[in-house]
Amino acid sequence: xxxxxxxxxxxxxxxxxxxxxxxxxxxxxxxxxxxxxxxxxxxxxxxxxxxxxxxxxxxxxxxxxxxxxxxxxxxxxxxxxxxxxxxxxxxxxxxxxxxxxxxxxxxxxxxxxxxxxxxxxxxxxxxxxxxxxxxxxxxxxxxxxxxxxxxxxxxxxxxxxxxxxxxxxxxxxxxxxxxxxxxxxxxxxxxxxxxxxxxxxxxxxxxxxxxxxxxxxxxxxxxxxxxxxxxxxxxxxxxxxxxxxxxxxxxxxxxxxxxxxxxxxxxxxxxxxxxxxxxxxxxxxxxxxxxxxxxxxxxxxxxxxxxxxxxxxxxxxxxxxxxxxxxxxxxxxxxxxxxxxxxxxxxxxxxxxxxxxxxxxxxxxxxxxxxxxxxxxxxxxxxxxxxxxxxxxxxxxxxxxxxxxxxxxxxxxxxxxxxxxxxxxxxxxxxxxxxxxxxx
Numbered sequence: 001x002x003x004x005x006x007x008x009x010x011x012x013x014x015x016x017x018x019x020x021x022x023x024x025x026x027x028x029x030x031x032x033x034x035x036x037x038x039x040x041x042x043x044x045x046x047x048x049x050x051x052x053x054x055x056x057x058x059x060x061x062x063x064x065x066x067x068x069x070x071x072x073x074x075x076x077x078x079x080x081x082x083x084x085x086x087x088x089x090x091x092x093x094x095x096x097x098x099x100x101x102x103x104x105x106x107x108x109x110x111x112x113x114x115x116x117x118x119x120x121x122x123x124x125x126x127x128x129x130x131x132x133x134x135x136x137x138x139x140x141x142x143x144x145x146x147x148x149x150x151x152x153x154x155x156x157x158x159x160x161x162x163x164x165x166x167x168x169x170x171x172x173x174x175x176x177x178x179x180x181x182x183x184x185x186x187x188x189x190x191x192x193x194x195x196x197x198x199x200x201x202x203x204x205x206x207x208x209x210x211x212x213x214x215x216x217x218x219x220x221x222x223x224x225x226x227x228x229x230x231x232x233x234x235x236x237x238x239x240x241x242x243x244x245x246x247x248x249x250x251x252x253x254x255x256x257x258x259x260x261x262x263x264x265x266x267x268x269x270x271x272x273x274x275x276x277x278x279x280x281x282x283x284x285x286x287x288x289x290x291x292x293x294x295x296x297x298x299x300x301x302x303x304x305x306x307x308x309x310x311x312x313x314x315x316x317x318x319x320x321x322x323x324x325x326x327x328x329x330x331x332x333x334x335x336x337x338x339x340x341x342x343x344x345x346x347x348x349x350x351x352x353x354x355x356x357x358x359x360x361x362x363x364x365x366x367x368x369x370x371x372x373x374x375x376x377x378x379x380x381x382x383x384x385x386x387x388x389x390x391x392x393x394x395x396x397x398x399x400x401x402x403x404x405x406x407x408x409x410x411x412x413x414x415x416x417x418x419x420x421x422x423x424x425x426x427x428x429x430x431x432x433x434x435x436x437x438x439x440x
Contacts, residue, residue, distance in 0.1 A: 075126050107195025
């Protein structure tokens, strides 16, 4: 929670609130964190549901590589548009019911893809799945913000992020393996069905902790006659009222940080193998080892960073990790001749560990700008920047590689990382200004 708000106090829920929102399901922090992180696992499995099946889908529908790639794009496009209004919805009706609906919708898209008889239908199903995907970040972070205390929010963000990495790692094995053994139709139907089961489990076992806090905050504001008259609140009467965030310099800083950091992260993930082949002359199998080392170390770094983020302020973690990553990438681009596999593994392992360590601190940084009752729309806004970076990065860096080289592209990624670190330094002064204003 931001500097101006506290955590949800379950003891504050009085009889009136108990009558309006029945305490169904468990509300303890570890359970809610586990269920939300499990949902993040499911989300990332669905984000990568199609790539492991590309050979089968390409043969079935006679598709080109670009047509196959559009299936992934179709999942991401709705997130660019819907995360912000759905985040606003989260702040109005509660995160749990929106998250349950989102899991069901994204599962529906994947399951229906298993019944598709043409490429246009596959694209439509991917788009439907993307609509459901738009829910996860605003709803997840609203729930985590509700149950995680200030002394454990870094760990909560780390576990949540690790759940996503685990889902990304599981998708090729589970979906690709099922596709080879049973066919792509059964693979998509089965993994889609699992999403419905998980949505039902979340609905039946998890308490509406975020909705309770909304009710509690509304009751307190009503008793105190609170009406701050802010632009954000006054514009929030419509589903797209949260668009007022684009007029806030502090919100734009966080948006720009998420965009820049994701541009760099996706750039390394997308082109590390190409860089190792073209710059170092490695065979494809050897180059994939470099990418694997990067991804494994990123996952380890996320867990380390979750613990660290609860003990150290986010600025030194993010600035140090991103500047170290940039330095390693610049070293990698300078040592393009005669680099051994050991050197490449060491460099990309350090980059992965550093970037992973920064991710929980990234979310605590963003949470510093979240006021009570705004977690859904603000995280929706921030993660729209992240989604935009994920879409833009491969296209821009791919164009740089075509025009120049992978070495130039990775040097540019280092520059983007330093830019992201600089945004955090600037934002620190903005936070100090906010704190001074509140104190006055």
